[in-house]
Amino acid sequence: MKAKxxxxxxxxxxxxxxxxxxxxxxxxxxxxxxxxxxxKFIELEIDETDPDxxxxxIEKMCVQLLANTVIENYDIELDR
Amino acid sequence: MKAKxxxxxxxxxxxxxxxxxxxxxxxxxxxxxxxxxxxKFIELEIDETDPDxxxxxIEKMCVQLLANTVIENYDIELDR
Numbered sequence: 001m002k003a004k005x006x007x008x009x010x011x012x013x014x015x016x017x018x019x020x021x022x023x024x025x026x027x028x029x030x031x032x033x034x035x036x037x038x039x040k041f042i043e044l045e046i047d048e049t050d051p052d053x054x055x056x057x058i059e060k061m062c063v064q065l066l067a068n069t070v071i072e073n074y075d076i077e078l079d080r
Numbered sequence: 081m082k083a084k085x086x087x088x089x090x091x092x093x094x095x096x097x098x099x100x101x102x103x104x105x106x107x108x109x110x111x112x113x114x115x116x117x118x119x120k121f122i123e124l125e126i127d128e129t130d131p132d133x134x135x136x137x138i139e140k141m142c143v144q145l146l147a148n149t150v151i152e153n154y155d156i157e158l159d160r
Contacts, residue, residue, distance in 0.1 A: 032127030047112030
């Protein structure tokens with residue numbers, strides 16, 4: 001089963017990387033660009049075929065490795 | 081208008097970051113994890129309200145700044 005995980009900074013957490021992108025876009029002449037936030041996107045292939053078990057396993061991966069849950073949110077999407 | 085951009089490595093391009101995640105998951109005891117690929121996820125707010133114009137603008141941003149089109153693909157999603 002394939003899964004997609006989005007790891008994004010929680011609202012209120014400063015995002016210097018997003019800010020840098022916003023500034024670079026402005027410097028390149030793009031107008032009307034507001035808030036920019038950058039997150040991570042992880043695609044993974046797992047052997048587990050049961051959707052519930054797969055989600056539980058990936059949730060564990062997020063908490064243990066993929067996301068820093070103090071400042072980041074994660075979102076799991078399963079491709080059936 | 082809000083937009084989401086995914087920037088991912090093209091198929092065939094080595095992904096050491098994804099590989100490192102895969103190895104770390106294995107080291108943590110997760111079994112049955114296959115290929116892992118890591119990409120970038122960028123959320124941006126733009127003033128443009130016409131979907132076609134917005135998409136064209138963001139496409140230009142991707143080519144000029146957000147993605148390295150030699151090795152990366154990008155995917156644009158507009159939140160209406």
